[in-house]
Amino acid sequence: MTAFERPIDRWFASYSDDHRNATNQRTHVVCVPAILWSVIALLWCIRSPTSLFRDGIFAGFAMLAAALFYYRQSRRLGLGMALVFVAFGLLTRLLYAALGPRDLAILAVCVFVVAWIGQFVGHKLEGRKPSFLTDLTYLLIGPAWVLAKAFRRFGLAY
Secondary structure: OOHHHOHHHHHHHHHHHOOOOHHHHHHHHHHHHHHHHHHHHHHHOOOOOOOOOOOOHHHHHHHHHHHHHHHHHOHHHHHHHHHHHHHHHHHHHHHHHHHHHHHHHHHHHHHHHHHHHHHHHHHHHHOOOOHHHOOOOHHHHHHHHHHHHHHHHOOOOO
């Protein structure tokens, strides 16, 4: 199997077609991780309905499910995204302890809104609609695409 035969390479090729403009790519490198963190933070703010689980359990389940999706696409990419999730999880836990659930949720909503505005400005400059409007799976592909760009920048295979 050649590298382009992997499903993740087909996803990336299609995603890249909608992200050729350099400014749009730069907005994605900043805004996609910001959106990812904000979703994790918002999920973290959902209180556990029972004392059996700790707060943050919903974010943990979502990060685990996403990491497994990425791992199925590419082991290295899956491990890289797992590290991103650990870092974002630790950051969120620290912010949750410092700010509390209400203020963390407010911060996360603000980051989410500003980052999505950045995304849509980038796509306006690109002249192409966001990929997720054709297939919601691209909401998962975006963070992996950004990480794969970082991998390539450092000469690493994904």
